[in-house]
Each structure stands twice: as C-alpha cells, then as structure tokens.
Amino acid sequence: MSAQSDVELIKQRKREGLTIPLHRDVQAKAASTYLEYVALIHSALPELDFDTIDLSTTFLGHKLSTPLIIDSMTGGTPEAAEINARLAETAATLGLGMGLGSQRAGLTSEELAQTYVIARKRAPTAFLLANIGGAQLAKGLSTDDAKRIVDMISADALVIHLNPLQELVQPEGEPQYKGVLNKITELVKSVRVPVMVKEVGSGISKEVATKLERAGVKAINIAGSGGTSWAAVERHRAEGAGNTLKTHLGELFWDWGIPTAVSLIEVRKAVQLPLVASGGLRNGLEAAKCLALGADMCAMALPFLKAAAESTDAVFRFTGVLLHELKSTMYLVGAKDIQTLKTARYVLTGPLAEWFR
Numbered sequence: 620m621s622a623q624s625d626v627e628l629i630k631q632r633k634r635e636g637l638t639i640p641l642h643r644d645v646q647a648k649a650a651s652t653y654l655e656y657v658a659l660i661h662s663a664l665p666e667l668d669f670d671t672i673d674l675s676t677t678f679l680g681h682k683l684s685t686p687l688i689i690d691s692m693t694g695g696t697p698e699a700a701e702i703n704a705r706l707a708e709t710a711a712t713l714g715l716g717m718g719l720g721s722q723r724a725g726l727t728s729e730e731l732a733q734t735y736v737i738a739r740k741r742a743p744t745a746f747l748l749a750n751i752g753g754a755q756l757a758k759g760l761s762t763d764d765a766k767r768i769v770d771m772i773s774a775d776a777l778v779i780h781l782n783p784l785q786e787l788v789q790p791e792g793e794p795q796y797k798g799v800l801n802k803i804t805e806l807v808k809s810v811r812v813p814v815m816v817k818e819v820g821s822g823i824s825k826e827v828a829t830k831l832e833r834a835g836v837k838a839i840n841i842a843g844s845g846g847t848s849w850a851a852v853e854r855h856r857a858e859g860a861g862n863t864l865k866t867h868l869g870e871l872f873w874d875w876g877i878p879t880a881v882s883l884i885e886v887r888k889a890v891q892l893p894l895v896a897s898g899g900l901r902n903g904l905e906a907a908k909c910l911a912l913g914a915d916m917c918a919m920a921l922p923f924l925k926a927a928a929e930s931t932d933a934v935f936r937f938t939g940v941l942l943h944e945l946k947s948t949m950y951l952v953g954a955k956d957i958q959t960l961k962t963a964r965y966v967l968t969g970p971l972a973e974w975f976r
C-alpha cells in the first residue's frame with residue numbers, strides 16, 4: 620500500500636474513533652462504575668469557607684492547579700486537531716493535565732503529527748501526556764519511535780494504553796499481547812519522562828498493577844468499566860464493516876471489565892504508585908469520591924470530547940461546573956484541600972462492599 624493511502628486509512632479510522640463515540644450509544648449498558656456505592660460522610664461543621672478551598676496538587680513532579688486530567692483521546696485527523704486545540708486551551712487556562720490519543724499515526728506523516736503538536740502549541744506549559752498502545756510495543760514499535768512520540772509534543776509523561784478487549788473486537792484488531800510486559804519494562808528504562816500505564820475502560824486488577832509496579836512504571840490510570848465501552852465503539856464499526864463475528868463479540872463484551880471503584884480500591888491496596896481514576900466519571904462528586912478512595916488524580920474522556928465538539932467555550936463551561944461540583948463536595952465533607960479530601964471518611968455499600976467481603 621502506498622504511504623499516501625496508508626495516511627488516508629489512518630485518518631478514516633481516527634475520524635470514526637470520534638464520530639462513533641459522539642453520535643452512537645457507547646456507554647456501559649447494565650454495568651456501572653460502582654461509585655454510587657461509595658458514600659462520603661457529610662460534615663455539618665465544615666469549619667471552612669467555600670472560596671478558600673484549594674484544588675492544587677502535584678503529580679509526577681508537576682504542579683497542577685486542579686487534580687483533573689483530560690483523558691487520552693485523539694489526534695490523526697484534521698477534526699482531531701481542532702478538538703485537541705480546544706481541549707489544550709482549556710487545560711492551559713484552568714490548569715488541567717491533558718492526554719493525547721495514540722500517536723502512532725503521528726509517526727507516519729508530518730501532516731498527522733501536527734494534529735497532536737497543536738496541543739503543545741496551545742498549551743505551552745501544561746502537563747501533557749504522550750500516548751502509545753501496548754499492542755504496538757509488542758508488535759515491535761522501537762524505543763526510538765517511543766522517544767519521537769514523547770518529543771513530538773514535548774510530553775511530560777508517556778502513557779502506554781492496554782486495550783486487549785478493543786483489539787479483540789476491532790474489525791482490523793490484532794489481539795496479540797504476548798511480550799507486552801517485557802516491552803514496557805524495557806521502555807521504562809529508555810525514555811526520559813515517567814511512564815504511566817492505563818487501561819481504556821476495562822480496569823486494572825491488583826495482579827496487573829503489581830506486575831506494572833515491578834516493571835518500573837511510575838503511575839497507573841485504572842480506567843475501569845462503567846463509562847465509555849470500547850467493545851461498544853468497535854461493535855458499531857464491525858457492524859458497519861459487515862463483520863458479524865466481531866459485532867457479536869462487541870455485543871457480548873459490551874459491559875466487560877472491572878468497575879472503576881472496584882479497580883481503584885484494589886489497586887490502591889496493592890501498590891504504592893500514584894494513581895489516576897477514570898472510566899465513567901461524570902461529575903465532580905464522583906471525582907471527589909475517587910480522591911477519597913485513594914486516587915491522586917481524576918480523568919474523564921467522553922464528556923470532554925462532547926464539549927470540545929461544540930466549542931472551546933463549551934469545554935470551559937463544562938470544566939467550570941466540574942470544578943464547582945468538586946469544591947462543593949469538599950466543602951460538604953470539610954476538606955480544605957486535596958490532601959485533606961484524601962483522608963475523608965467513606966462507607967462502601969451494596970455490591971461494592973460485597974466485592975471486598
């Protein structure tokens with residue numbers, strides 16, 4: 620295949636990776652994050668003024684004015700460049716971290732590289748996370764390529780995403796995960812920035828977290844189930860491609876995964892690493908619950924994409940509400956800062972409590 624048609628195919632796939640989550644149903648159906656089974660304890664005597672609540676924090680050596688990350692999403696098409704620009708402007712102004720989508724596309728042409736670079740241009744000093752798939756590492760992505768991906772956006776950290784379910788259901792997917800852990804172990808030693816490993820919506824178990832810690836990764840984003848389902852996204856693509864087996868698999872495994880709250884609690888107990896909570900977080904109250912459960916940062920993907928598809932203003936408005944919800948929760952539990960919120964008392968109920976019985 621010619622290099623040009625290769626680039627066109629990548630653009631097409633990346634476009635579908637935006638239009639399907641934006642316009643089709645891709646949220647968990649019967650599954651949930653289980654965050655509804657976490658009760659933070661109300662304080663009738665918060666002993667603080669709302670306006671003095673401090674959201675600032677430090678993550679992987681970087682100071683941020685909020686404990687929020689726009690989770691890894693996109694790049695690789697002109698539409699993605701506009702989305703990344705809008706997200707980056709918000710990240711820069713309001714002090715959020717921001718992840719880019721898988722940057723393999725950016726290695727294929729300068730035109731596609733620019734759809735990621737735009738984020739650094741619009742957010743010169745923000746905490747930006749580069750992104751590459753674990754499956755790509757197993758297939759032979761070189762250390763030099765990984766370094767190029769980091770340099771492409773002058774990243775502050777490199778994220779390796781694990782997506783075995785997506786590879787399984789994707790019409791052109793390659794469910795080949797043998798050797799990924801070894802590749803991660805090698806990569807951690809050879810890139811200049813900290814490496815974080817994340818799932819994409821099926822969660823990280825305590826066993827996997829322990830292996831990742833031993834491999835030398837510097838943080839984990841648990842990205843549990845209950846939010847965006849990649850089985851669902853790929854199910855829709857498989858249907859469009861007339862692939863009945865993959866459509867069936869997407870349907871069957873739509874809700875597969877470890878609920879976000881379960882994954883977060885068990886990984887927090889298993890490892891000392893800084894943790895990011897994501898997967899189905901939809902408001903500041905849920906973010907506060909995750910911080911109390913032991914997360915160091917919280918991340919969201921789809922809600923930011925929906926706002927960014929509208930306008931930069933919409934992303935600002937959405938983020939403003941999110942931060943107000945988080946502060947409101949902190950006020951109601953009497954937490955003046957993120958450190959105090961992390962010690963807030965909570966009770967686990969229902970199926971979440973049963974999980975740990």
Ligand SMILES: Cc1cc2nc3c(=O)[nH]c(=O)nc-3n(C[C@H](O)[C@H](O)[C@H](O)COP(=O)(O)O)c2cc1C
Pocket residue numbers: 636637640690691692693719720721750778779780817818819820842845846847897898899900918919920921922924
């Ligand atoms: C449109 C879209 C594209 C995504 N692309 C990537 C990606 O390239 N790399 C990655 O690590 N995660 C990717 N994700 C997964 C998110 O980072 C996140 O882990 C997941 O969507 C769960 O969060 P949510 O329920 O808030 O959407 C993507 C998510 C969305 C919605």
